Amino acid sequence: MSSFSLALDQPLLLKESDFIGKGNERACYTNPLNEKLCVKVQKRSHRSQNKIEKYYYTKLKKRKNLSPFISKYYGEVSTNMGEGLVFEKVTDLDGSSSQSIYALLKSKIISEAEAREILRTVFKDLYKNAILLGDVTKDQILLQKTENGYIPKIIDGLGTRRYGLKLFLVSNFKSFARFKLVKRWKTLEHALGI
Ligand SMILES: Nc1ncnc2c1ncn2[C@@H]1O[C@H](COP(=O)(O)OP(=O)(O)OP(=O)(O)O)[C@@H](O)[C@H]1O
Numbered sequence: 001m002s003s004f005s006l007a008l009d010q011p012l013l014l015k016e017s018d019f020i021g022k023g024n025e026r027a028c029y030t031n032p033l034n035e036k037l038c039v040k041v042q043k044r045s046h047r048s049q050n051k052i053e054k055y056y057y058t059k060l061k062k063r064k065n066l067s068p069f070i071s072k073y074y075g076e077v078s079t080n081m082g083e084g085l086v087f088e089k090v091t092d093l094d095g096s097s098s099q100s101i102y103a104l105l106k107s108k109i110i111s112e113a114e115a116r117e118i119l120r121t122v123f124k125d126l127y128k129n130a131i132l133l134g135d136v137t138k139d140q141i142l143l144q145k146t147e148n149g150y151i152p153k154i155i156d157g158l159g160t161r162r163y164g165l166k167l168f169l170v171s172n173f174k175s176f177a178r179f180k181l182v183k184r185w186k187t188l189e190h191a192l193g194i
């Protein structure tokens with residue numbers, strides 16, 4: 001699937017009607033060629049989150065057992081809004097955008113105990129696979145509603161907050177990634193208020 005960009009002579013045309021949401025740095029659009037995928041383009045270049053993620057996800061893809069709790073990465077694509085990264089689009093059964101664990105917690109759709117249990121599961125998996133969630137935000141873990149309950153999916157914040165030596169170290173030294181993950185997880189729990 002990552003090769004579809006090669007088939008295009010023209011950059012992928014992202015339209016406002018494809019817009020899903022935006023953060024501080026990036027805007028996310030449904031991929032007009034495949035509604036199960038989304039494309040993230042950088043709004044401002046100062047922190048280069050796409051550059052960080054491109055490096056880190058490419059490293060992670062080379063490992064065998066990638067976490068099921070990460071929105072899948074499909075590579076880069078040229079778009080009318082600049083270089084984009086292609087990911088699995090996280091939606092519920094009915095096709096609507098999945099909500100974040102924080103939003104579901106705040107609206108009391110899930111309890112604190114359920115949220116803690118879900119976080120525990122995600123943490124154990126990231127720890128086992130030595131994957132760092134380094135840029136902590138409240139809305140980076142979506143809960144995808146399925147017939148069998150919620151599946152947590154990380155959509156943002158993997159790797160480090162800056163592109164530099166630390167990113168190289170967490171990508172190549174599992175014990176360093178685990179050490180940083182434990183510290184960042186406390187920040188995440190604090191941000192979620194649990
Ligand atoms: N894989 C995905 N599936 C569905 N929606 C997504 C996905 N990734 C991002 N989004 C939507 O796009 C929004 C912005 O994406 P993202 O959080 O990656 O941007 P960001 O600029 O990195 O955010 P931040 O400023 O918090 O770092 C999200 O809040 C979410 O609504």
Ligand SMILES: [Mg+2]
Pocket residue numbers: 023025049135156157
């Ligand atoms: Mg981000």
